[in-house]
Amino acid sequence: xxxxxxxxxxxxxxxxxxxxxxxxxxxxxxxxxxxxxxxxxxxxxxxxxxxxxxxxxxxxxxxxxxxxxxxxxxxxxxxxxxxxxxxxxxxxxxxxxxxxxxxxxxxxxxxxxxxxxxxxxxxxxxxxxxxxxxxxxxxxxxxxxxxxxxxxxxxxxxxxxxxxxxxxxxxxxxxxxxxxxxxxxxxxxxxxxxxxxxxxxxxxxxxxxxxxxxxxxxxxxxxxxxxxxxxxxxxxxxxxxxxxxxxxxxxxxxxxxxxxxxxxxxxxxxxxxxxxxxxxxxxxxxxxxxxxx
Amino acid sequence: xxxxxxxxxxxxxxxxxxxxxxxxxxxxxxxxxxxxxxxxxxxxxxxxxxxxxxxxxxxxxxxxxxxxxxxxxxxxxxxxxxxxxxxxxxxxxxxxxxxxxxxxxxxxxxxxxxxxxxxxxxxxxxxxxxxxxxxxxxxxxxxxxxxxxxxxxxxxxxxxxxxxxxxxxxxxxxxxxxxxxxxxxxxxxxxxxxxxxxxxxxxxxxxxxxxxxxxxxxxxxxxxxxxxxxxxxxxxxxxxxxxxxxxxxxxxxxxxxxxxxxxxxxxxxxxxxxxxxxxxxxxxxxxxxxxxxxxxxxxxxxxxxxxxxxxxxxxxxxxxxxxxxxxxxxxxxxxxxxxxxxxxxxxxxxxxxxxxxxxxxxxxxxxxxxxxxxxxxxxxxxxxxxxxxxxxxxxxxxxxxxxxxxxxxxxxxxxxxxxxxxxxxxxxxxxxxxxxxxxxxxxxxxxxxxxxxxxxxxxxxxxxx
Numbered sequence: 239x240x241x242x243x244x245x246x247x248x249x250x251x252x253x254x255x256x257x258x259x260x261x262x263x264x265x266x267x268x269x270x271x272x273x274x275x276x277x278x279x280x281x282x283x284x285x286x287x288x289x290x291x292x293x294x295x296x297x298x299x300x301x302x303x304x305x306x307x308x309x310x311x312x313x314x315x316x317x318x319x320x321x322x323x324x325x326x327x328x329x330x331x332x333x334x335x336x337x338x339x340x341x342x343x344x345x346x347x348x349x350x351x352x353x354x355x356x357x358x359x360x361x362x363x364x365x366x367x368x369x370x371x372x373x374x375x376x377x378x379x380x381x382x383x384x385x386x387x388x389x390x391x392x393x394x395x396x397x398x399x400x401x402x403x404x405x406x407x408x409x410x411x412x413x414x415x416x417x418x419x420x421x422x423x424x425x426x427x428x429x430x431x432x433x434x435x436x437x438x439x440x441x442x443x444x445x446x447x448x449x450x451x452x453x454x455x456x457x458x459x460x461x462x463x464x465x466x467x468x469x470x471x472x473x474x475x476x477x478x479x480x481x482x483x484x485x486x487x488x489x490x491x492x493x494x495x496x497x498x499x500x501x502x503x504x505x506x507x508x509x510x511x512x513x514x515x516x517x518x519x520x521x522x523x524x525x526x527x528x529x530x531x
Numbered sequence: 532x533x534x535x536x537x538x539x540x541x542x543x544x545x546x547x548x549x550x551x552x553x554x555x556x557x558x559x560x561x562x563x564x565x566x567x568x569x570x571x572x573x574x575x576x577x578x579x580x581x582x583x584x585x586x587x588x589x590x591x592x593x594x595x596x597x598x599x600x601x602x603x604x605x606x607x608x609x610x611x612x613x614x615x616x617x618x619x620x621x622x623x624x625x626x627x628x629x630x631x632x633x634x635x636x637x638x639x640x641x642x643x644x645x646x647x648x649x650x651x652x653x654x655x656x657x658x659x660x661x662x663x664x665x666x667x668x669x670x671x672x673x674x675x676x677x678x679x680x681x682x683x684x685x686x687x688x689x690x691x692x693x694x695x696x697x698x699x700x701x702x703x704x705x706x707x708x709x710x711x712x713x714x715x716x717x718x719x720x721x722x723x724x725x726x727x728x729x730x731x732x733x734x735x736x737x738x739x740x741x742x743x744x745x746x747x748x749x750x751x752x753x754x755x756x757x758x759x760x761x762x763x764x765x766x767x768x769x770x771x772x773x774x775x776x777x778x779x780x781x782x783x784x785x786x787x788x789x790x791x792x793x794x795x796x797x798x799x800x801x802x803x804x805x806x807x808x809x810x811x812x813x814x815x816x817x818x819x820x821x822x823x824x825x826x827x828x829x830x831x832x833x834x835x836x837x838x839x840x841x842x843x844x845x846x847x848x849x850x851x852x853x854x855x856x857x858x859x860x861x862x863x864x865x866x867x868x869x870x871x872x873x874x875x876x877x878x879x880x881x882x883x884x885x886x887x888x889x890x891x892x893x894x895x896x897x898x899x900x901x902x903x904x905x906x907x908x909x910x911x912x913x914x915x916x917x918x919x920x921x922x923x924x925x926x927x928x929x930x931x932x933x934x935x936x937x938x939x940x941x942x943x944x945x946x947x948x949x950x951x952x953x954x955x956x957x958x959x960x961x962x963x964x965x966x967x968x969x970x971x972x973x974x975x976x977x978x979x980x981x982x983x984x985x986x987x988x989x990x991x992x993x994x995x996x
Binding site: 294297298300301302304305306316317320321325326360361362363364365366367368369370371372373374375376460461 | 568571
């Protein structure tokens, strides 16, 4: 079992890395630089066999996105002032180049596919709608457009997606092991021992910009922000949600243990399309909440 | 010519003045709730785009777990007002006119009547949204320009029953599930402000119940895929054309069915094709008391149908073409003026007795009228703030109600062009500088059986807040 001090240290290092990145990224692109970027061959995205073109996204961005994310992509659209965290998170500041939903390690840029998926999925419990009405080409264009706001995309490449081993068969032992991981890495400190977002740290959390933020409540039926499949859950705690207090646990949880944790987290959720087996096993085991130690 | 130039100069001046407006102090209900600009849901307000259609199909919800009123500021009040002050010039050809004004015995002559002036639309109070997650509503008291109100929409909806987007049930008075919705039409003139295809009635026909452009009373099942690519609906309606009080005849119902499928066409956009079918029965006779129809006593139900194809074709982010076709047919009784008895003293001879009296014998030349129609509406969206509109409609009789009628009697050809310019685009209010021209031609419908051409030029402020 890892020590609390190690975990604290890991959190601090992640936070420091993100803050450092955000400070460097804050060196905004000038309008001229943005235009140069838009005219360069790099102003593209690649999702499967689709190539997105940043310039083609301009009318789409201005119709659908600019109200929140702003003309400059700084998250200061006209309605940003009305979005009050933690009930409504502030719109993403694309100039920072920091994104919650990634398949890549913490501190790295997301892949084009990550951004492409986020647009279609939306972000539950925020003002970001589910934009699955766009064509794939439009979404790919938007991904390229989003990238032109931050100098990070000029200086860095996207991170390498983490390796996710095949999902094993769920067993009662795995669910119990997942509960042990839940206690060991102290998920309960924020998410609460029953996953109700009422852990001792829950009320103190802020994001990197200092805005209050709530941990995810597993029990209220809402969807996790970065997807609700088992692989999505796996990615969330192994990559962390950059810009938020949710760190990457890739150094604390082995890949096999990560699947155990996914199975246990499913038992905390109310009945949905993904967790029938997990809930049945939890019932058979008579699982009690972890002890906050 | 001079007045036209003045109109043009005035229009340009107003565009320049409006270009300076940046502040609005009012709050359209949905945009304010979600912080989205009008353009997110509207191709040009009030016409929905694909995302807006999905939002509506979800029960005015984004499905982001922030749809319930509990997540709104307690002062939030989901109300939007809409009204349109206008100037318009109307020109009607071949109006039957006394040869000597004021003399009913001087004979009549057909002349053109032109009028112009400042005017006003009615006022709409839109209020809608969610009562709780997956419980939505819409109430729309609407007035005519003299402030006489009626309920245009009153409906509650159960959304996503059992967690499925395929199970939604609406109850009350509501807009039919038309992809090209007349309630969200972009044009405002008398003849161009409606879709002729949605309201066409053959000459002499008195079936008011098949007007798919009108809101109707009933219950509607609607289902759609999560991304709204596939949509289906089926509604059971009272055959009353939305009139309350069951005055047009009890125990007659109409079904309205729609289905559509959208396709990802890459750079072109999302294309959609579908169909609609309205099949119903309505009363043709009324029991009488003292010779006057007894409200709600309709009997002698006869059938009618309206079926057609719908297409929404996009050619990139700036240009689209919307198409609706229709084949309509009415029972022979409707063709002879039977049907509506909502107001037998409304001055319309077709509504008066004895047409709706049981036992009336039809002329030997009577036939069931049928017709075909089509609406083509093109949009060039220069930006979310400026849209150009062009519409062409044609309605052609296939079979007249009487064999003695000329085959083209009542045919309609209508052209509408216009543009709407929104000097600002925010989530707070909608404001459009609206210019429009409509020309409509009807075959042989004047008093003396001549063709009738009508036109209207309209300039106005269309705003909601």
